[in-house]
Amino acid sequence: MRILLVEDDELLAKGMITRLKHMGYQPEHCTTGKQALMAAQASSFELMILDLGLPDGFALDLIRQLRQSGVSMPILVLTAQSQLDTKLTALNSGADDYLVKPIDVLELEARIRVLSRRQQQRRDDSLQLAGISLNLHNHQCRFQQQDVSLTRREFMLLKEFMLKPDRILSRQQLEELSYGWDGDTESNAIEVHIHNLRKKLSPEVIKTVRGVGYMLVSQHAH
Amino acid sequence: MRINSIKFYLLLGINLLMLGTLSLNAYIAYHDALHELDEIYDAELARSAKLISLLLSSGEPRGAKDQPVVVAVPHITDMGESLSAQQERLLDGHKYEGKIAFQAQQGDRLIMLSENALQFPTAKRQSGYHEITEHGTLWVTFSYYVPEHDLWIFTAQREDIREELGAHIAQAQVRPILFMMLPLSLLIYLVIKLVLRPLNLLQQQVADKTPEQLHEIRLQLPAELQPVQSAINTLLQRIRSYLQQEKRFVADASHELRTPLSILQLHAQNLSTATDQADIDEATDAITQGSKRMSHLVDQLLAIAKLDHLQQINCSSELLTPLLHQSLSQLPLKLLDKVQWQLNLSDNCQLFGDSTLLQSVFRNVLDNAAKYSPQDGIVSVTTTCDKHSTRICISNSGMVDTEVNRLGDRFYRHQQHQNTDGAGLGLSIVKHIVELHHGSISFTANAQHGLDVNITLPAAPR
Numbered sequence: 001m002r003i004l005l006v007e008d009d010e011l012l013a014k015g016m017i018t019r020l021k022h023m024g025y026q027p028e029h030c031t032t033g034k035q036a037l038m039a040a041q042a043s044s045f046e047l048m049i050l051d052l053g054l055p056d057g058f059a060l061d062l063i064r065q066l067r068q069s070g071v072s073m074p075i076l077v078l079t080a081q082s083q084l085d086t087k088l089t090a091l092n093s094g095a096d097d098y099l100v101k102p103i104d105v106l107e108l109e110a111r112i113r114v115l116s117r118r119q120q121q122r123r124d125d126s127l128q129l130a131g132i133s134l135n136l137h138n139h140q141c142r143f144q145q146q147d148v149s150l151t152r153r154e155f156m157l158l159k160e161f162m163l164k165p166d167r168i169l170s171r172q173q174l175e176e177l178s179y180g181w182d183g184d185t186e187s188n189a190i191e192v193h194i195h196n197l198r199k200k201l202s203p204e205v206i207k208t209v210r211g212v213g214y215m216l217v218s219q220h221a222h
Numbered sequence: 223m224r225i226n227s228i229k230f231y232l233l234l235g236i237n238l239l240m241l242g243t244l245s246l247n248a249y250i251a252y253h254d255a256l257h258e259l260d261e262i263y264d265a266e267l268a269r270s271a272k273l274i275s276l277l278l279s280s281g282e283p284r285g286a287k288d289q290p291v292v293v294a295v296p297h298i299t300d301m302g303e304s305l306s307a308q309q310e311r312l313l314d315g316h317k318y319e320g321k322i323a324f325q326a327q328q329g330d331r332l333i334m335l336s337e338n339a340l341q342f343p344t345a346k347r348q349s350g351y352h353e354i355t356e357h358g359t360l361w362v363t364f365s366y367y368v369p370e371h372d373l374w375i376f377t378a379q380r381e382d383i384r385e386e387l388g389a390h391i392a393q394a395q396v397r398p399i400l401f402m403m404l405p406l407s408l409l410i411y412l413v414i415k416l417v418l419r420p421l422n423l424l425q426q427q428v429a430d431k432t433p434e435q436l437h438e439i440r441l442q443l444p445a446e447l448q449p450v451q452s453a454i455n456t457l458l459q460r461i462r463s464y465l466q467q468e469k470r471f472v473a474d475a476s477h478e479l480r481t482p483l484s485i486l487q488l489h490a491q492n493l494s495t496a497t498d499q500a501d502i503d504e505a506t507d508a509i510t511q512g513s514k515r516m517s518h519l520v521d522q523l524l525a526i527a528k529l530d531h532l533q534q535i536n537c538s539s540e541l542l543t544p545l546l547h548q549s550l551s552q553l554p555l556k557l558l559d560k561v562q563w564q565l566n567l568s569d570n571c572q573l574f575g576d577s578t579l580l581q582s583v584f585r586n587v588l589d590n591a592a593k594y595s596p597q598d599g600i601v602s603v604t605t606t607c608d609k610h611s612t613r614i615c616i617s618n619s620g621m622v623d624t625e626v627n628r629l630g631d632r633f634y635r636h637q638q639h640q641n642t643d644g645a646g647l648g649l650s651i652v653k654h655i656v657e658l659h660h661g662s663i664s665f666t667a668n669a670q671h672g673l674d675v676n677i678t679l680p681a682a683p684r
Contacts, residue, residue, distance in 0.1 A: 011511055011512055012485045012488065014504065015488035015489045019491070019492055080473075080479075080481060081472070081473050086473070101483065102484040103484055104487065105491045
């Protein structure tokens, strides 16, 4: 799943994008509230990180509009203001959490995980399915009690499959997920990652649905 | 009721006035009474004297040749003792009769006197009224001479009796009003309390105001208090907008200060975990830029703080054109080349001010004009002047839909230029310096979608 980052400051956004990518997320970056609204309506995101001090002043209204149109993705607000009323206004408008700048990336990452956990109704950060155990915190992966080492993109793909087991994910969906909007994917990049995942885990774990996409089978025959 | 209150002063004032009026009234009444009494008694003295002279002239007195006749009169009582009318009107006369004493002398011989004239003072053998002091008592006497019989009639009356009577009349007049004082001042107190009630209400409303609750006061007030209420409301409105401005300032300031801090912290953390060269370069570059931004911001904040505490500026007469040329030459080359400059400068325009501060004003405005212009846009500088003031108009083109009112606010930056260098403090500094010079600065959007900055500065010392 991707994260929608709405931050007008170029330098700050750059640092956060680098960081989020390191953490195994695919951030999409918008600089204004209007852009963010269009992005959120066009595709789905795991979470939104929103800076309240946007140049177009369209941050609180963005939250309200998204909530009114039924978008339930968690919204983490970044604000430079530590006053209570700013925090309260943000939370009452529909934000799920807030962080006051300057932000600590470790705290930011932890809060992102907490919000997604709540959204996906999980009790902890470990996903267990089809003999695979994936820890979303330290990115550790074990298959049948054996440690498996994954690259960043492999981790992102596997996480997506494990969050949506037994559902077909299209190639386009997976590409967007691991490369973002403006990532230049080679035509067979996804196939390569799937191939590697199958090699590291087991060939049967991820099934190809011809012409449609891929699917993680939770109850496959051993 | 507190001592230092309108209620107290009103009550005290009215009571004192009432007392004063009463005292004056009593004093006048007493003197009037005394004067009237004097006249009546003086007339009576004269009439008595004439009556006695008539009596004595018509026949020989009944007494023996050597013995004067003594006429009995009622005893003199103090006026203070109140007697009933019946007690005053005696069967054989009136008790006040005793107030008049008389003597009649023929030649050197005393032929007749009243009983109370035994301690009569030595009479003056000179016609008319006299005042004689005898044994510490003042007497008013009347001497009357009948030349045909060589007869002197002296009538006399004690002065203190007149005064006592005068005081008695005055007291009788004042006493009822004096008794009315207490209930009257109580009534006045109640009226004052009632009249001042709206003031109390207003006071309560003002006292209840908190920074969060600065709504208008809307009370039904008497005409005198309505201007006060509207003045308070104007003040409240001003406080509200001031607080709002402060709040916006704090919000903008924290955004401008915390964002570069976030950049530094984030990229420093990224740097500590970066593995490839590209990530390291990105982080170091961002840290450099972030700290540059931070130091620029700190410089400007310090400049503002310095200006805030600046009371006096070193003013001198300066020529405008060289100042403008110097300011232009201090702009970064990149900006100088970016736009076309059109200078329409009047010759010999004078300025009276601090040249260093004024240069920073011009530099700042010119810098902004160029910065917020499109590439190869036109920035024009026009100066005009008269004896008293010098005007500088700097206009550019292409800064769309400016929120003209907020220009010059601390930390305000146009939303489409948020990523341009700067924190939005420059124009705020400019505004401050111009105000220190008792000049004015205004921003108006022009037809070229740009901005006209009009600066008016004094040309000569005020």
